[in-house]
Amino acid sequence: MLDMGKVEIWTGNQAIAEAAIRSRPEVIAAYPITPSTPIIETLSKAVETGRLRAEFIAVESEHSAMAGVIGGATAGARVFTATSSQGLLYMMEMIYWAGYGRLPIVIGLVNRALAPGWSIWVDHQDAYSMRDAGWMQFFAKNNQEAYDLIIQAFKIAENHDVYMPAAVNIDGFVLSHVAGQVMPLDQKTVDDFLPPLNPLFKLDPKNPVSFGSLTLPDDYRLLRQDLLDSMERAKTVIENVSKEWAEITERDWGGLVEIYGSETADVGIVALGTIAEEAEEAVDLLKSQGLDASVIRIRSFRPFPTEKIAKLARNYGKLMVIDRGFSFGSSSPLAMEVRNALYKNQVKVPVYSRPMGYGGTDVTYQEIAEVAQEVFKEEEEW
Amino acid sequence: MPEYEIGILSRGGQGGVTLGKVLAYAATYDGKYASAIPKYGAERRGAPVMSSVRIFDRPVKRHAQILKPKDILSLDYTLVPRFYANDFFEGMGSITVNAAEIPQEYYRYTPAKIGFVNVQEIAKKHGLVKSGSTLIGIPALGAFIRTTNIIRIDSLHKAIDKMFPASKYLEANHKAVDECFDETMVMTLDELKEMKMEVSAK
Amino acid sequence: MVNSKQLVKLEMGAKAIEKGNLACPGCQLNLAFKHSLSALKNNAIVVVPACCTSVIQGAGQGYGMHVPIFNTAFASAPSVASGIARKLKLDGSDTTVVVWAGDGGTADIGFASLSGAAERNENILYIMYDNQGYQNTGNQKSGATPKGAKTSTTPYGKSNRRKDIARIMIAQEVPYVATANAAYPEDLYEKITRAANEFKGNFRFIQIFSPCPPGWTVDTRDIVEVGKLANSTGFWPMYEAVNGKVILSKRSARFMDPEKRTPVEEFLKIQGRFTDDPQVIKAVEDEINDIWEWLKKFM
Numbered sequence: 001m002l003d004m005g006k007v008e009i010w011t012g013n014q015a016i017a018e019a020a021i022r023s024r025p026e027v028i029a030a031y032p033i034t035p036s037t038p039i040i041e042t043l044s045k046a047v048e049t050g051r052l053r054a055e056f057i058a059v060e061s062e063h064s065a066m067a068g069v070i071g072g073a074t075a076g077a078r079v080f081t082a083t084s085s086q087g088l089l090y091m092m093e094m095i096y097w098a099g100y101g102r103l104p105i106v107i108g109l110v111n112r113a114l115a116p117g118w119s120i121w122v123d124h125q126d127a128y129s130m131r132d133a134g135w136m137q138f139f140a141k142n143n144q145e146a147y148d149l150i151i152q153a154f155k156i157a158e159n160h161d162v163y164m165p166a167a168v169n170i171d172g173f174v175l176s177h178v179a180g181q182v183m184p185l186d187q188k189t190v191d192d193f194l195p196p197l198n199p200l201f202k203l204d205p206k207n208p209v210s211f212g213s214l215t216l217p218d219d220y221r222l223l224r225q226d227l228l229d230s231m232e233r234a235k236t237v238i239e240n241v242s243k244e245w246a247e248i249t250e251r252d253w254g255g256l257v258e259i260y261g262s263e264t265a266d267v268g269i270v271a272l273g274t275i276a277e278e279a280e281e282a283v284d285l286l287k288s289q290g291l292d293a294s295v296i297r298i299r300s301f302r303p304f305p306t307e308k309i310a311k312l313a314r315n316y317g318k319l320m321v322i323d324r325g326f327s328f329g330s331s332s333p334l335a336m337e338v339r340n341a342l343y344k345n346q347v348k349v350p351v352y353s354r355p356m357g358y359g360g361t362d363v364t365y366q367e368i369a370e371v372a373q374e375v376f377k378e379e380e381e382w
Numbered sequence: 383m384p385e386y387e388i389g390i391l392s393r394g395g396q397g398g399v400t401l402g403k404v405l406a407y408a409a410t411y412d413g414k415y416a417s418a419i420p421k422y423g424a425e426r427r428g429a430p431v432m433s434s435v436r437i438f439d440r441p442v443k444r445h446a447q448i449l450k451p452k453d454i455l456s457l458d459y460t461l462v463p464r465f466y467a468n469d470f471f472e473g474m475g476s477i478t479v480n481a482a483e484i485p486q487e488y489y490r491y492t493p494a495k496i497g498f499v500n501v502q503e504i505a506k507k508h509g510l511v512k513s514g515s516t517l518i519g520i521p522a523l524g525a526f527i528r529t530t531n532i533i534r535i536d537s538l539h540k541a542i543d544k545m546f547p548a549s550k551y552l553e554a555n556h557k558a559v560d561e562c563f564d565e566t567m568v569m570t571l572d573e574l575k576e577m578k579m580e581v582s583a584k
Numbered sequence: 585m586v587n588s589k590q591l592v593k594l595e596m597g598a599k600a601i602e603k604g605n606l607a608c609p610g611c612q613l614n615l616a617f618k619h620s621l622s623a624l625k626n627n628a629i630v631v632v633p634a635c636c637t638s639v640i641q642g643a644g645q646g647y648g649m650h651v652p653i654f655n656t657a658f659a660s661a662p663s664v665a666s667g668i669a670r671k672l673k674l675d676g677s678d679t680t681v682v683v684w685a686g687d688g689g690t691a692d693i694g695f696a697s698l699s700g701a702a703e704r705n706e707n708i709l710y711i712m713y714d715n716q717g718y719q720n721t722g723n724q725k726s727g728a729t730p731k732g733a734k735t736s737t738t739p740y741g742k743s744n745r746r747k748d749i750a751r752i753m754i755a756q757e758v759p760y761v762a763t764a765n766a767a768y769p770e771d772l773y774e775k776i777t778r779a780a781n782e783f784k785g786n787f788r789f790i791q792i793f794s795p796c797p798p799g800w801t802v803d804t805r806d807i808v809e810v811g812k813l814a815n816s817t818g819f820w821p822m823y824e825a826v827n828g829k830v831i832l833s834k835r836s837a838r839f840m841d842p843e844k845r846t847p848v849e850e851f852l853k854i855q856g857r858f859t860d861d862p863q864v865i866k867a868v869e870d871e872i873n874d875i876w877e878w879l880k881k882f883m
Contacts, residue, residue, distance in 0.1 A: 004413055009406045027670050029663070055670035057663075060700030064663035067656065067697065071667020074654050075629070077674070079667070093657050120423060142443075173422040174445045179403050180417040181410060203629045203652040203668065205679050212655040214643040274445040281443050360422070364446040 003183065010182045012175030015143040016082065016108040016168070017042035018182075019150035021052050022190040023106075026077035029057040029068025033087035034120045035172040036110035040082055062087040066094035066105075073103040074211060076202035078154065081105075084172060085112035085126045092130065098165045099134025100227070101212060104157035104197070105165040106150065111273070111324075112172040113359045121360020122172040124272065124324040127301070128333045134227050136166040136234060137301040141277040143180040145253055146170045148245060151185075155194050156241050162234045163200050164227070171274045171324075173360070185249065193248060231303045238300055254297070256305035257312070261287075261294030267375055268316035269368070270296045270309075270338055275322050275357055281365035286372060293372055304337050310345030313338075320375045322368070323355040352378060386532050388435040389451030391461040395427045397519040398457065400545070402433045404523060405533075407541035409437040412533040417442045430461050437532055452493075455526045456480065457501070457518055463487045473571055478529040480522055484569065489578045492571060497529025499566040508554040508561070520555045524562035535563055585834075586770050594773075595622040598650075605648030607640045610804035612766035612811065613713040613794040614640055617684065619769045620711055620792075623776035626650050628680045628709075629668055633661040633694060635686035636720045636796075637713075659693045661685050662701035662710065669707045680780050683710045687728035688718045691747045695727075698749075702756045705787045709779055712749060712791045713766075719799035723857075731871060732864035733857045741864055745871060751878070753789040754825045760786065761825040765793040767811025768835055771822060775833075778824075793820045801856025813851040815839070818872045821879060830882035840876065840883065848872065 010018065017039045020028075028047070030040035046052040057068045062083055069079035083091060088109060098105050111127055113119035127137060138153060140146035146168065153166040170176055203211065215223065239255040246252035260280045269279045276297035286293045296312060296319070298305065313319060319342075323332035330336065335353035342349060352375050357363040388405070392398030402418030409416035415438045421431045434448040452475030456462050459481040471493040479485070480501040488496065501518045510517040520542060527535050542555055549555070569577070586594065600621030607614035613636060621628060630653045632638055638655055642648045656664045661683045669681040690698055690712040701708060717735050718724040725735040727747040734741050753761045760783040764772040772792065779788040795802060795810040802810055814820035815836055822833035832840065839845050848868050852858040858868070 004410050007410050009403050009410065009416070009418065026674055027667050029667055053674070055674060057666050057670060057704070059663055059666070060696055060703070063659055064666075064697045064700060067660035067663035068667040068670075070656070070660075071631070071654070071664035071669075072671050073667070074664070075668040075671035077667075077671040094660055097657055097660075171445070177422065178417055178419045178445070179406055180442070181406075181415065203654055205627050205629065205652060208626075208647075208650055208652040210641050210647050210649065210653040210655065213641055213647070213653070214639055216644045219644050277443045278445050362446045365444060 007181045007183050009179045010143055011038065011177050011179050012143045012146050012170045013038040013110065013177070014042065015147040015182045016150055016170065017046075018184060019147040020080045020108070021046050022185060022187060023080070023151050023154050023194060024052070024078065025054055025080040027055050027057070027069060027072025027079045028081060029059050029065045029072070030081050031059055031062045031065045031083070031087065033062070033084050035112060035176045036082045036084040036087070036108065038176070039108050039110070043080070062091035063094055066091040066098060069105050070094060070098050070101065070103055073098075073105055074203050076197070076199040078197040079105050080107070082108035082110065084110045085114055088126045089114065089129060095130050095135065096133045100223070102163050102227070103165055104154070104163055106153045106157055107165070107167045108150065109167045109169045110172045110176045111169050119359045120172070122174050122324065123358035123360070124169070125326070125358070127167070127169050128325050128327070130167065131302065131333065134164055135302060136164060137169060138166060138299055139169045139272040139301060140175065141274055141297065143175055143178070143182050144251065146175060147182050147184065148249065148251060148253065151190055151194055152241050152245055156234065156237050158197050159237050160200055162230055162237050164230055164234070169273065174274045189248065193244070234303050235305065254299060256300045257308050258297040258299055259294060259312070260297065262292070263294070263312070264315040265292045265294040266317040267293040267372055268296045268313070268319045269293060269322065269372060270298065270319055270334065271322040272298050272301065272324070272334065275324065275363050275368070278363055278365050279322070279368050282368035282372060285365060285369045291373065291376055298334065301334075301337075304341070306341040306344060309338060309341040310347050313342055313347045313349045316349060318375060318378070319349055319351045320372055321351060321353050322357070323353065324357045326355060326358075350378070384439055386437040386453055387448045387451045388437065388453045388455065389448060390433045390435065391454060391456040391458065391465060392431055392433070392519070393458055394429045394431050396457050398431050398433045401519045401523060402435045404520065404538070404541050404545050405435045405437070407544050408533050408537040411537040411540045414438065414533070415440060415442050419447055422447070430464055432465060453530055453532070454478070455522060457522055459485050462491075476529050478522070478526045478566070480518060480525070484577070486581065489574070489581065494571055495529055495568050496574060497525055497566045497568045499525045499562055501525060501562055504561045504565065505558050508558040510551055510554050510558055517551060521558035521562045524559035525566040528563045528566040529568050535559070585774055588770060591770055591773055595619070598622045598625045600626055600650050602648040602650070605640050605642055607636070608798055610797040610807040611636070611640070612796070612807060613637065613715060613792070615769070616713055616766040616772060616792045616794055619772050620776045621651055623773045624680050624682070624780055627678070628682045629654070630682045630684050631656055631661045631665040631668065633685050633689040634658040634720070635689050636715070637684055639720065658689055659697055661689060661694055662697040662706070662708065665708045666701050666704065666706045673707065681708050683708055685710070685712055686720070687712060687714045687716060688726040691727035691749050699756065702753060702758050702787050702789070707785050707787070709776070709788045710790070712789070713794040714791055715794045715796040715799060716746070717796075717799055719796040723796070723799035730868065732867040734859070735857070741859065748875070750789065750791045750825070754828060754830070757828060758787050758789050759783055759827050760788040762790045763793070763820065763822050764790055765811050765815055765820055765822055766795070767808050767815070768822070771833055771835055775824065802854060806854055810851070810854055813846060813854065816846040817848045817851040818842070818845045818876060819848065819851055819868065821875060823879065830879060832879065832883070840879070
């Protein structure tokens with residue numbers, strides 16, 4: 001139940017900025033790009049007015065935005081930035097530096113299609129481009145979840161069993177510019193949930209160490225193995241933080257995966273972000289037509305809930321995966337993940353890849369239901 | 383289970399997007415679920431814009447844009463025919479328009495109700511004028527609520543206080559909202575049909 | 585100014601580099617690093633983009649420096665340093681944040697982030713060690729390579745002049761800009777000290793001439809002489825620009841008079857990267873004359 005007196009009508013960008021402010025980052029380095037710009041505008045104002053005790057660095061490129069927060073993090077600061085699309089691609093070298101460098105940075109990533117041609121509207125191709133950078137990747141389905149995820153992301157990223165950066169994804173315009181109901185938390189609640197960053201390591205003249213120097217193959221292998229292991233541990237941490245959050249706020253978003261509908265159904269619709277919430281409406285519509293479907297919403301794309309998906313999949317007749325992007329020359333990224341999970345665990349459930357909504361194409365629940373109706377009928381070719 | 387998908391037609395610069403937010407706050411104070419959707423992308427001053435609002439009795443899970451809203455508020459009476467060449471109302475929904483009388487081109491539409499009032503005149507009367515343009519957006523919401531009854535007028539006043547606490551137009555907006563609410567004429571579909579027949583008889 | 589005896593004593597007190605690091609014999613940038621960090625009493629956090637120093641500091645778990653170093657991607661050092669400096673500001677720390685970068689990382693790939701940090705007047709001491717090419721990868725041409733110099737990507741000599749970063753920094757109104765030379769450690773020590781103390785809180789830029797024995801094909805024994813000839817031929821005038829006003833450093837001042845300069849051929853023939861082609865000699869002479877013409881404007 002919403003306490004309507006306390007609810008704010010915030011765009012997704014506002015929700016992310018307000019959650020970032022509550023999380024008390026100390027260094028923010030940012031560069032504007034549509035549709036994420038309002039996030040950094042709000043933060044720069046919060047710093048200028050003294051509402052947030054932090055340094056705001058208005059850098060000259062996204063590459064420098066990520067470099068700036070990397071600098072802040074290595075000096076022991078909690079840091080934040082936001083970007084979209086081409087901005088993410090331009091900062092990609094530093095995205096990997098942050099991931100492989102094991103810095104607990106949080107970024108608000110407002111998903112937008114890649115050019116050319118110029119498109120300012122949503123798809124997930126930008127998010128998929130950072131898949132292997134050693135970052136956790138979370139997707140929100142609405143503005144409230146975006147708010148909640150930012151604060152949780154800091155807590156997960158800074159956990160010493162995890163200690164790696166996290167990206168909180170929201171769909172460009174569809175969430176970033178749409179004002180929805182958000183129930184903010186007071187500062188004390190957030191402070192209790194998210195204590196100050198306790199850095200695992202930082203640059204200190206009293207204890208001089210070199211960060212990221214020439215690394216020989218044996219050491220390099222150990223570093224990457226540790227990243228692999230940390231990603232596995234992150235799965236448990238994500239679930240636990242999600243539960244803790246639910247206890248405090250009474251908002252349970254479901255950890256790695258959220259199911260809408262029954263845990264057994266003829267068709268499970270797998271999706272990310274707003275499409276997954278729109279699919280909840282499609283499931284209701286299908287139900288009224290006598291068709292049994294559920295939504296399996298992936299909240300964490302990295303780490304990917306491989307075991308959980310395999311386990312869940314056994315209860316479904318078919319899976320239909322909606323991707324907002326492609327892997328050209330192969331399949332679509334989310335469908336590949338799902339198939340991998342199933343094959344690895346020897347689960348023989350057909351997976352139908354049905355990409356929709358790229359380059360800003362609107363996806364309505366009626367359209368999702370129509371595509372699902374076809375999947376119900378499918379007998380071959382998956 | 384009422385579910386309203388509302389379209390606000392305005393021209394770039396008239397504040398249609400802000401109106402959506404005010405309406406969403408008002409719906410919230412009424413205990414309803416709401417979201418306000420702007421036009422996606424660049425906005426050009428003077429260009430026709432539609433922003434939209436969902437007001438539901440259950441959480442809003444729809445994210446797609448509203449292409450055919452059933453309840454329309456138009457700040458400029460020429461915009462409805464511009465956006466919708468054909469009727470799609472089928473006896474449901476409503477149009478609220480800033481006009482002293484129902485424009486003839488509206489006879490093609492079949493909403494359950496049409497509400498109209500000269501918002502321009504009322505806003506001007508209350509001094510809602512800024513650098514030459516009349517601030518009609520907020521008062522028009524009073525008319526919209528009169529036509530549709532979707533939310534309570536008290537909730538609108540509360541939302542206005544929330545959104546513009548420091549505005550020098552605050553009092554004037556409240557008064558203009560009430561006057562628009564009081565002065566709005568609402569015609570039902572049957573009344574509209576009669577009017578239409580009278581016009582064609584002439 | 586400290587004399588060499590004092591300098592040796594000071595450096596023994598604040599050892600910046602251990603013996604046995606991975607620098608080539610005679611490496612001038614490594615000496616410059618030692619002098620610079622000693623001047624800061626090792627109270628520094630150093631950001632190093634891809635360059636010789638990425639390797640020199642040691643491989644794996646062996647580490648030869650007495651200051652913390654953050655190794656970062658080529659184009660990003662000034663921005664990383666900005667982030668560090670801002671956090672130190674919040675913490676009220678007096679540690680100097682240093683960018684230690686080569687000429688490629690400064691004049692070429694890192695130029696945008698350098699310019700950005702200078703414009704924001706970040707509290708960073710930016711030290712560009714200038715070995716006039718990509719020496720770490722085997723002497724490819726950089727924006728700082730002088731006209732006429734052979735590199736592995738300009739095998740018959742570079743056809744354009746070098747990008748003068750110190751002058752660009754002055755044009756950007758950086759409050760303290762200086763040029764130095766690894767062959768003159770006392771002068772370098774003074775400039776680092778001045779930049780760190782008098783201009784604390786601002787962006788500061790020091791460009792150090794750092795000859796590279798293998799890249800420039802110079803006999804290790806002659807490498808300090810290359811630095812000295814760069815000074816005496818007028819090829820590398822040392823100066824400070826304080827709030828845009830240029831003051832020649834003591835060691836270079838007298839070479840304002842062309843009569844007092846050593847013939848440029850002396851500087852060129854000691855290195856393998858220049859031919860004795862009269863056109864090459866003329867190109868270097870022209871460059872020398874032009875920089876002194878510019879310097880004269882301030883005198």
